[in-house]
Amino acid sequence: MKNTVIFFAAVVFTAMCALYAPAKEKPSPAAGEKLYRRYCSPCHGDRGDGRGFNAENLDPRPANHTDAEMMSRRTDRDLYDVIYGGGRSVGKSTLMPPWGRNFSRQEIESLVLYLRTLCGCRGL
Numbered sequence: 050m051k052n053t054v055i056f057f058a059a060v061v062f063t064a065m066c067a068l069y070a071p072a073k074e075k076p077s078p079a080a081g082e083k084l085y086r087r088y089c090s091p092c093h094g095d096r097g098d099g100r101g102f103n104a105e106n107l108d109p110r111p112a113n114h115t116d117a118e119m120m121s122r123r124t125d126r127d128l129y130d131v132i133y134g135g136g137r138s139v140g141k142s143t144l145m146p147p148w149g150r151n152f153s154r155q156e157i158e159s160l161v162l163y164l165r166t167l168c169g170c171r172g173l
């Protein structure tokens with residue numbers, strides 16, 4: 050009897066983990082926005098227009114993510130790669146830091162989804 054109770058408790062616990070874990074991990078623009086406001090806005094600005102409070106200290110200036118013309122020339126993969134590896138990894142400025150060690154794959158995918166809402170555009 051005791052074993053049966055433990056067994057069912059284990060089944061319920063496993064089912065709850067399966068229900069909650071993927072929902073939390075799934076990339077979303079909302080999750081991307083949270084990260085963006087915290088980690089990207091100081092340079093790229095709260096609205097993504099490239100005018101964060103730190104922007105005037107930087108040369109080249111941080112990218113304007115609301116520029117649909119420029120952003121539509123990047124694939125989602127390009128955006129992922131520059132976030133993951135930083136500017137230098139794609140032949141751009143070292144002033145764009147690498148985030149691959151700070152964020153999970155899902156988090157970077159969320160950032161890419163959010164960038165697409167800022168430009169209102171799709172990739173190549």
Ligand code: HEC
Pocket residue numbers: 084085088089090091092093103107109110111112123127128131132136141142143144145146148160
């Ligand atoms: C310390 C300032 C700084 C921070 C913080 C920063 N960036 Fe950047 N970012 C830059 C600069 C400067 C450039 C322009 C690089 C260039 O043109 O060579 C850039 C460029 C980019 C680009 C455009 C690359 C391209 O294809 O032209 C993307 C996308 C980007 N940043 C995303 C992000 C995201 C997402 C975050 C937050 C996780 C972030 N950046 C945080 C400074 C920053």
